[in-house]
Amino acid sequence: MSRWLARIAVFFCLSLxxxxxxxxxxxxxxxxxxxxWNKRAGTxxxxxxxxxxxxxxxxxxxxxxxxxxxxxxxxxxxxxxTGPWALRHLQLYVDDKALPLTYLGMExxxxxxxxxxxxxxxxxxxxxxxxxxxxxxxxxxxxxxxxAVVEGVRKAGEITGDSGPVEMEF
Numbered sequence: 056m057s058r059w060l061a062r063i064a065v066f067f068c069l070s071l072x073x074x075x076x077x078x079x080x081x082x083x084x085x086x087x088x089x090x091x092w093n094k095r096a097g098t099x100x101x102x103x104x105x106x107x108x109x110x111x112x113x114x115x116x117x118x119x120x121x122x123x124x125x126x127x128x129x130x131x132x133x134x135x136x137t138g139p140w141a142l143r144h145l146q147l148y149v150d151d152k153a154l155p156l157t158y159l160g161m162e163x164x165x166x167x168x169x170x171x172x173x174x175x176x177x178x179x180x181x182x183x184x185x186x187x188x189x190x191x192x193x194x195x196x197x198x199x200x201x202x203a204v205v206e207g208v209r210k211a212g213e214i215t216g217d218s219g220p221v222e223m224e225f
Contacts, residue, residue, distance in 0.1 A: 084194040088187050090203040101172040110168050137161050141170050148184040186220035
């Protein structure tokens with residue numbers, strides 16, 4: 056009797072497993088960009104948060120070889136490729152004037168990579184328009200959130216494959 060019950064239990068588990076969707080690393084595709092106006096320094100400071108596995112997959116395709124943040128030997132190549140890639144995907148307009156961003160570097164914490172950028176901005180911005188096109192063509196359903204803080208006032212918006220840049224007035 057116990058052998059018969061064991062077979063039923065195995066059959067049930069296999070049947071249940073066949074009906075479940077396949078597992079994936081994560082099924083939410085998003086970046087988060089925070090922009091702070093630093094009055095004292097006269098800069099707009101960007102921190103862009105991306106999932107490490109999304110970034111390493113994109114850069115591996117760009118570089119033509121599989122790279123991972125988990126391997127020390129790959130880290131330098133990923134770090135070197137990240138700056139130019141980020142600058143291709145971020146556009147900034149302040150008060151209807153395009154401002155160039157400078158890539159400062161990156162750091163990895165757990166499964167997230169933080170990209171640091173800045174631009175000169177001496178005067179308080181009245182209007183900020185940002186386009187973050189990271190992964191929009193690569194990942195269906197990608198959502199890129201943007202938040203800007205100017206003198207304690209927070210404004211935010213979202214960018215998808217169907218939308219354009221986020222515009223915020225202060």
